[in-house]
Amino acid sequence: MHNLRSNLINNNKAKIILVVLDGVGGIPNNVKTELEYAKTPNLDKLAIKSETGCHIPIIHGLTPGSGSAHLSLFGYDPMEFDIGRGVLEALGLDLEIGKNDLAIRGNFATVKEGDNGKLIVTNRRAGRIDTKTNERLTKKLSAKIKKINKYKIIFKSGIDHRFVVKIICPNKIDDTNCFIQDTDPQAEGLEPLLAKNLNSKAKALSGIVVKLISSIEAVLKDEKKANFALFRGYSTFPGVPTFQELYGIKAASITTYPMYKGIGRLVGMSPLKVNVNSIHSQVSALEKNIDKYDFFYLHIKKTDSYGEDGKFKEKVKVIEEFDKVLPKIKKLNFDVLAITGDHSTPSKMKGHSWHPVPVIIKSHNSFEGISKRFTEKECLKGNMGIFEGKYLLNLIFAHGQMLNKFGA
Amino acid sequence: MHNLRSNLINNNKAKIILVVLDGVGGIPNNVKTELEYAKTPNLDKLAIKSETGCHIPIIHGLTPGSGSAHLSLFGYDPMEFDIGRGVLEALGLDLEIGKNDLAIRGNFATVKEGDNGKLIVTNRRAGRIDTKTNERLTKKLSAKIKKINKYKIIFKSGIDHRFVVKIICPNKIDDTNCFIQDTDPQAEGLEPLLAKNLNSKAKALSGIVVKLISSIEAVLKDEKKANFALFRGYSTFPGVPTFQELYGIKAASITTYPMYKGIGRLVGMSPLKVNVNSIHSQVSALEKNIDKYDFFYLHIKKTDSYGEDGKFKEKVKVIEEFDKVLPKIKKLNFDVLAITGDHSTPSKMKGHSWHPVPVIIKSHNSFEGISKRFTEKECLKGNMGIFEGKYLLNLIFAHGQMLNKFGA
Numbered sequence: 001m002h003n004l005r006s007n008l009i010n011n012n013k014a015k016i017i018l019v020v021l022d023g024v025g026g027i028p029n030n031v032k033t034e035l036e037y038a039k040t041p042n043l044d045k046l047a048i049k050s051e052t053g054c055h056i057p058i059i060h061g062l063t064p065g066s067g068s069a070h071l072s073l074f075g076y077d078p079m080e081f082d083i084g085r086g087v088l089e090a091l092g093l094d095l096e097i098g099k100n101d102l103a104i105r106g107n108f109a110t111v112k113e114g115d116n117g118k119l120i121v122t123n124r125r126a127g128r129i130d131t132k133t134n135e136r137l138t139k140k141l142s143a144k145i146k147k148i149n150k151y152k153i154i155f156k157s158g159i160d161h162r163f164v165v166k167i168i169c170p171n172k173i174d175d176t177n178c179f180i181q182d183t184d185p186q187a188e189g190l191e192p193l194l195a196k197n198l199n200s201k202a203k204a205l206s207g208i209v210v211k212l213i214s215s216i217e218a219v220l221k222d223e224k225k226a227n228f229a230l231f232r233g234y235s236t237f238p239g240v241p242t243f244q245e246l247y248g249i250k251a252a253s254i255t256t257y258p259m260y261k262g263i264g265r266l267v268g269m270s271p272l273k274v275n276v277n278s279i280h281s282q283v284s285a286l287e288k289n290i291d292k293y294d295f296f297y298l299h300i301k302k303t304d305s306y307g308e309d310g311k312f313k314e315k316v317k318v319i320e321e322f323d324k325v326l327p328k329i330k331k332l333n334f335d336v337l338a339i340t341g342d343h344s345t346p347s348k349m350k351g352h353s354w355h356p357v358p359v360i361i362k363s364h365n366s367f368e369g370i371s372k373r374f375t376e377k378e379c380l381k382g383n384m385g386i387f388e389g390k391y392l393l394n395l396i397f398a399h400g401q402m403l404n405k406f407g408a
Numbered sequence: 409m410h411n412l413r414s415n416l417i418n419n420n421k422a423k424i425i426l427v428v429l430d431g432v433g434g435i436p437n438n439v440k441t442e443l444e445y446a447k448t449p450n451l452d453k454l455a456i457k458s459e460t461g462c463h464i465p466i467i468h469g470l471t472p473g474s475g476s477a478h479l480s481l482f483g484y485d486p487m488e489f490d491i492g493r494g495v496l497e498a499l500g501l502d503l504e505i506g507k508n509d510l511a512i513r514g515n516f517a518t519v520k521e522g523d524n525g526k527l528i529v530t531n532r533r534a535g536r537i538d539t540k541t542n543e544r545l546t547k548k549l550s551a552k553i554k555k556i557n558k559y560k561i562i563f564k565s566g567i568d569h570r571f572v573v574k575i576i577c578p579n580k581i582d583d584t585n586c587f588i589q590d591t592d593p594q595a596e597g598l599e600p601l602l603a604k605n606l607n608s609k610a611k612a613l614s615g616i617v618v619k620l621i622s623s624i625e626a627v628l629k630d631e632k633k634a635n636f637a638l639f640r641g642y643s644t645f646p647g648v649p650t651f652q653e654l655y656g657i658k659a660a661s662i663t664t665y666p667m668y669k670g671i672g673r674l675v676g677m678s679p680l681k682v683n684v685n686s687i688h689s690q691v692s693a694l695e696k697n698i699d700k701y702d703f704f705y706l707h708i709k710k711t712d713s714y715g716e717d718g719k720f721k722e723k724v725k726v727i728e729e730f731d732k733v734l735p736k737i738k739k740l741n742f743d744v745l746a747i748t749g750d751h752s753t754p755s756k757m758k759g760h761s762w763h764p765v766p767v768i769i770k771s772h773n774s775f776e777g778i779s780k781r782f783t784e785k786e787c788l789k790g791n792m793g794i795f796e797g798k799y800l801l802n803l804i805f806a807h808g809q810m811l812n813k814f815g816a
Contacts, residue, residue, distance in 0.1 A: 370788075403470065
């Protein structure tokens with residue numbers, strides 16, 4: 001798909017913005033969805049002048065992780081490119097991942113010894129310790145654990161209880177070398193799982209990870225809350241071709257969460273500095289850098305966070321907050337203004353879902369006048385229909401008249 | 409796709425007509441699209457008795473050339489079959505293309521010597537010289553240039569400034585041997601490009617083409633307008649299986665433009681003689697030959713031409729003209745009557761686009777009663793939904809009850 005687009009690209013320097021309201025799609029909770037309940041006069045005005053439709057992030061019925069959903073929005077087939085959570089987290093924390101590197105997503109956790117002498121996870125997030133404590137702990141770990149055999153170990157603190165481990169191997173590794181079992185049992189009251197290798201090629205690295213876990217346990221043994229670490233998302237350099245390589249497009253990301261900065265960086269987007277964690281501050285960053293890039297990816301996180309927590313009204317408020325800044329974005333006169341979510345996170349379900357996500361695209365070439373609002377039901381009527389998310393970038397480029405004709 | 413259909417075919421000699429209103433789809437231009445603006449009482453009556461939907465010619469966001477879009481309508485995967493413009497033009501001009509042949513689409517053009525002594529294209533179409541002048545010029549070229557080394561050269565005049573060159577090679581060639589740069593610089597005031605080979609396998613043919621261009625320049629040097637030729641669309645025999653081979657169906661085309669006759673012939677359709685370039689004359693040809701074929705492809709060109717020229721009202725008139733002859737087609741009692749476009753050509757955009765194209769299919773098996781008109785918005789509601797154009801032939805055959813069950 002990206003090769004096809006790459007062959008047809010005619011980079012006319014159209015100005016494009018893709019706004020991703022994370023997890024914005026919902027299902028009716030007491031009659032209305034979050035988007036239907038929200039008062040969004042500016043989005044309404046835009047929707048009626050836009051081409052509309054809904055995307056399904058992967059294929060019908062599949063609920064995506066944030067990484068896959070975003071890759072799809074960025075035009076990569078999520079079935080072809082599978083990027084581990086570890087790599088996404090690492091990139092988001094400014095930790096470069098090269099061809100020798102294994103990235104692991106870690107959670108500080110609380111364990112206690114069970115009646116049988118075995119460890120039991122009592123809190124998978126160490127009671128969501130704060131970022132400062134996290135920084136103290138990773139510093140401590142970094143001081144004590146530098147190498148295991150010939151493998152160099154790097155710790156990097158993230159937000160709250162999350163951190164990343166990068167293992168620099170003596171040689172180049174690939175996906176097959178990282179096929180190691182997650183140790184997070186995904187529920188409390190259970191034993192941590194073993195970091196066993198899930199195929200024979202992952203044996204060496206699995207051995208290192210097992211030793212690493214013991215070392216971490218020894219360093220943290222006197223901590224009250226964070227006395228253990230759970231691992232998941234073992235992954236290595238995925239080698240995704242960038243927007244610059246594929247299309248000659250200079251792209252920037254405007255995000256407030258590490259993972260999204262990470263996935264932007266993976267496809268070659270320069271992260272813009274956002275001063276405060278607020279939508280306003282993100283739009284200011286956009287305004288300041290408007291002349292420096294062709295393609296902007298603006299990511300708004302809180303719609304998803306509140307959806308995950310089942311907070312319907314708070315999710316509505318984030319949508320309304322975005323609606324208030326929308327006129328500022330419209331004023332920048334993008335050639336293509338696209339707004340969607342990466343997936344649905346219905347607050348009724350308290351989690352990601354597979355439901356189609358509304359999309360609007362405003363350009364000079366929009367088939368306008370079909371949908372009256374940016375809501376699931378209104379966008380379903382639109383002439384983009386329901387389509388796989390990986391086609392969104394085709395449509396965005398088409399609206400920017402950046403693709404040559406296919407075939408004679 | 410065509411193999412699947414070929415395996416399931418049950419040729420019951422159903423009478424089928426596929427009407428292609430070239431580029432009929434539009435986007436709202438001042439509220440309405442061309443189809444919405446047109447007064448089409450007969451199409452309206454038909455639409456409400458038909459199954460409806462919209463097709464996208466290739467995939468979401470890709471704008472097709474006419475050749476690819478038609479291949480898709482004829483049931484071939486346009487990603488698999490890529491037919492060069494040269495071959496399409498040649499076939500349309502009754503020039504057979506075999507396995508040893510290279511077909512090139514030529515434009516007579518005007519060049520002058522620039523200040524630096526290099527040629528500059530001052531008119532890419534030689535001021536759109538008339539067809540008679542074109543015939544005189546190709547006759548002159550045919551008399552003077554018969555062979556270059558062991559390669560035989562055939563010229564054939566087309567409409568206005570267009571002509572075709574067929575190079576008969578000493579041996580069989582394939583796509584890789586035709587990978588030569590177009591010489592049309594696509595804008596006036598620029599130098600003609602060189603016909604250089606774009607891969608090593610095209611070196612021999614590129615050398616012949618370069619010599620051919622010099623010879624043409626020498627023959628035309630005293631012409632005032634048409635003193636040069638620009639080349640594009642180098643292509644060879646694509647080897648598409650025909651309707652007869654795949655389905656045992658006798659098919660006919662009713663077209664007024666060479667290229668569409670050409671693409672019909674490629675899939676095995678016999679071109680019917682049309683006396684005058686008018687929709688009426690096309691329908692007369694249909695009436696005359698109704699007993700001789702099972703499948704008719706009726707192509708109406710002007711909807712696209714006016715769309716390309718940005719002439720909204722003229723495009724509307726062609727639609728209305730077709731509406732007036734529709735009762736004559738209905739009177740012929742086809743088992744399946746399908747009407748669509750090959751792609752959209754919104755007059756607002758003055759060019760082909762990627763927007764979905766309305767489709768109606770009338771048969772005894774139609775899910776009727778959903779769409780009130782043959783317009784983009786009304787057909788979007790239909791039960792065929794939005795589908796890739798390559799599936800249209802499945803639906804047409806299905807309505808004719810010509811496909812056996814798939815699977816047990």
